[in-house]
Amino acid sequence: MKILVTGGAGYIGSHTVLALLEAGHDVVVLDNLANSSAESLRRVGELAGRDVDLVRADLRDPAALDAAFAGAARAGAPIEAVIHFAGLKAVGESVAEPLRYYTNNTVGTVNLLTAMDAHDVRTIVFSSSATVYGATEEVPLTEKLPLDAINPYGRTKEQIEDILSDLGDADSRWRIALLRYFNPVGAHESGRIGEDPTGVPNNLLPFVAQVAVGRREKVRVFGDDYPTPDGTGVRDYIHVVDLAAGHLAALDYLASHGGVHRWNLGTGHGSSVLEVIEAFGRAAGKPVPYEIAPRRPGDAAVSYADPSSALADLGWSATRDLDTMCADHWRWQSNNPNGYAEA
Amino acid sequence: MKILVTGGAGYIGSHTVLALLEAGHDVVVLDNLANSSAESLRRVGELAGRDVDLVRADLRDPAALDAAFAGAARAGAPIEAVIHFAGLKAVGESVAEPLRYYTNNTVGTVNLLTAMDAHDVRTIVFSSSATVYGATEEVPLTEKLPLDAINPYGRTKEQIEDILSDLGDADSRWRIALLRYFNPVGAHESGRIGEDPTGVPNNLLPFVAQVAVGRREKVRVFGDDYPTPDGTGVRDYIHVVDLAAGHLAALDYLASHGGVHRWNLGTGHGSSVLEVIEAFGRAAGKPVPYEIAPRRPGDAAVSYADPSSALADLGWSATRDLDTMCADHWRWQSNNPNGYAEA
Secondary structure (H helix, E strand, O other): OEEEEOOOOOOOHHHHHHHHOOOOOEEEEOOOOOOOOHHHHHHHHHHHOOOEEEEOOOOOHHHEEEEEEHHHHHOOOOEEEEEEOOOOOOOOHHHHHHHHHHHHHHHHHHHHHHHHHOOOOOEEEEEHHHHHHOOOOOOOOOOOOOOOOHHEEEEEEHHHHHHHEEEEEHHOOOOEEEEEEEEEEEEOOOOOOOOOOOOOOOOHHHHHHEEEHHOOOOOEEEOOOOOOOOOOEEEEEHHHHHHHHHHHHHHHHHOOOOOEEEEOOOOOOEHHHHHHHHHHHHHHHHOOOOEOOOOOOOOOOEEOOHHHHHHHHHHHOOOHHHHHHHHHHHHHHHOOOOOOOOO | EEEEOOOOOOOHHHHHHHHHOOOEEEEEEOOOOOOHHHHHHHHHHHOOOOEEEEEOOOOOOOOHHHHHHHHHHOOOOOEEEEOOOOOOOOHEEEEEEEEHHHHHHHHHHHHHHHHHHHOOEEEEEEEEEEEOOOOOOOOOOOOOOOOOOHHHHHHHHHHHHHHHHHHHHHOOOEEEEEEEEEEOOOOOOOOOOOOOOOOOOHHHHHHHHHHHHOOOOOOOEEEEOOOOOOOEEEOOOOEHHHHHHHHHHHHHHHHHHOEEEEEEEEOOOOEEEEHHHHHHHHHOOOOOOEEEEEEEEOOEEEEEOHHHHHHHHOOOOOOOOHHHHHHHHHHHHHHOOOOOOOO
């Protein structure tokens, strides 16, 4: 298939593009490179032995989207499906600059869907997030829970899920997968591609990795008095290569199923912050320094997926454990201490 | 004040523009006239003794919005506040064409807010709807209820409320009023302006009015076995002139209060479908024929506002009763049997 991957130069995007190429699909990446680097795609091309087409364009620009679909059709290889990663993703930033988030994420997606509809492309796999479940204390999280995001970033994901759901309900030609990611970590085992956050990492693993590689002094652990075995928060970390495989499984499913589908992509197991720090220390061959800090408002004690729907429907499940996640993340980080910047 | 009124040529918009002019404000209307007529504004101008500036533009066109704000500033009368009515509003249509609704309403509003921010205009009164409360059976409805819209139209209103709420929380320069309308009916007492629905009216009163004036055969009453005094659904009808006054009260309030405010605009009293049909018959001087039809899915038995917050904060309450609503609506309908079309 010929697949348009928005945000394909980013962390999850680049790993999914590689998996798509390895599975024999044709890929065109649409990315504004606002928070990513074309170097990731150059390396994906090296790993796959095939160059990756990159259209540098912004979802806020309807004419550019139209041109991307029209250009592929004119070249005799029309887009058949879209995997939609592009979007801003930092919770704190979304609280400070909500209009930027609603513009990039919600408006950008409506623009994308409008272009798809105009070009008769109605298969889409969307990057949603477990964030849509909000502050529920129910675990494991199942897809049947109501959506109740608690910050602007999460609300953009919820809005997009609502828009896609209404679209699928209105027009049976659409085939829609909403993938709710838990906590993506790790990197391709080659160590050539991985997460390259701009500025201070918002998520635990890249922060731990930057401490281990010497870019930061120590990890701050927010709260050690939660009702969990070691008192620190428990999350469901999933290897990015497993996550990428979930996108291919969803795309395969949509080839034979219309309608709107929602799947959690997680392992179904939780790891505590201290377990992650210890596992990363084992991977790096040295302990990772940390200090305990107060809890952050809005953080749940425990959150992990019920991934049984994805297993039942897609035959997909995560296979890589926490030690593998840390080993692969460390290989990427230690081989590329400053991410793609030195390349 | 110089006020930009989006959708100012529409039903509620035109009545509010008249009230603004009568209160001494300067008004510029921005309207794409997709579902309204410039004739309404011509008549508003006649009633007010002042012409109304109309910019024919679409919220989906960011450049046109920018030009409207820039043009007013260049002319020495910069926009100071916005009353935002523009949007699509038919529930059934929104189910069939959700992307059109999300584009016009959600994307259009994000575009408007972006233009406002760029031009340092951060006071907005937004046309929300009691629809945001969804299928709750709680009455009276208070502003503290969670938002849970049950159709795409309602979800666009909920999304816009969320966006405005996040914006107000992020930046204290914003002054935001979210007005949740109940069921606007009636017309200006002159009989010169009123509701002019395109196609088959979606709401009860305009349908009843078109039956009374002979444009349609009879009213269909959806369900007479609800747990209400006469078995028909009970709603909170509010005179459009009262509603317009609510917008001026909200605007006054924002002159001295920052932040995000939510007010129900309703009477606090419910009327049944049969009570409305009877009241309209009295106003028209002839009975309005009707037949009983099955319930419609999704219709609540009873819904009416708790309008006490608007009274407490704004000193506003609705003063016109059902007979006045019907008398004024009938004057408009009988003087203009085909709405603005004959003008």
